[in-house]
């Protein structure tokens with residue numbers, strides 16, 4: 001499965017990266033930064049209404065090259081000015097053509113929370129996310145067992161980072177809940193065959209605990225999709241391709257919201 005390939009390549013990449021900055025040094029650098037104990041990402045999702053997490057993404061395994069011209073900083077600023085509540089920035093280099101530099105440049109320039117969208121397989125990436133200015137990291141249940149997710153959430157808590165714990169089915173939802181996830185993201189994309197089905201979010205919505213925040217991810221394209229997710233009581237939506245392919249991102253975001261944001 002593609003996810004396993006990405007994880008294997010990430011582990012290889014980390015071997016090289018740790019030669020440049022050791023795990024001890026990365027941890028020390030991250031812990032030296034002030035922890036934001038107010039968890040702005042979670043605070044934002046708790047506000048009434050549906051919240052928009054807008055993704056900065058150049059390419060993906062399912063879609064190939066999405067944006068040949070990729071002014072990532074301009075896109076992030078455009079999202080913020082258009083009323084986005086948070087930004088998701090891909091940092092995975094091989095399959096998504098992401099870069100850590102994109103994340104750092106964006107977090108330096110915007111004041112809304114930024115998610116490091118990567119394939120976390122090592123705590124090193126969490127400490128590094130902190131040093132790059134991220135406010136949120138992605139933990140994918142398909143890649144991590146329950147105990148590891150729990151321990152990574154503890155690291156996030158210590159650093160003042162939020163963890164978006166991603167699930168795709170009932171078993172993974174169970175693991176996220178047992179690990180103590182406060183923010184659960186349901187990926188509508190089946191990573192085995194890349195099919196996308198919004199009803200995956202609506203189906204799993206009722207399985208999430210009352211006090212957990214719920215984000216629907218992937219394949220969101222229309223105001224009707226947003227309305228369905230709103231009706232299901234979703235707190236946030238993560239939108240990538242629809243916005244990335246739109247030449248008028250602010251207008252697209254407004255249209256998805258059924259009017260101005």
Ligand SMILES: O=C(O)c1ccccc1NCC(=O)[C@H](O)[C@H](O)COP(=O)(O)O
Pocket residue numbers: 002003055057060061062063187189191217218219220238239240241242
């Ligand atoms: O999108 C892929 O091809 C993909 C493949 C393997 C792992 C993850 C993948 N996607 C990451 C995402 O979850 C999306 O970037 C994100 O949810 C936004 O989705 P979309 O709005 O459909 O671009």
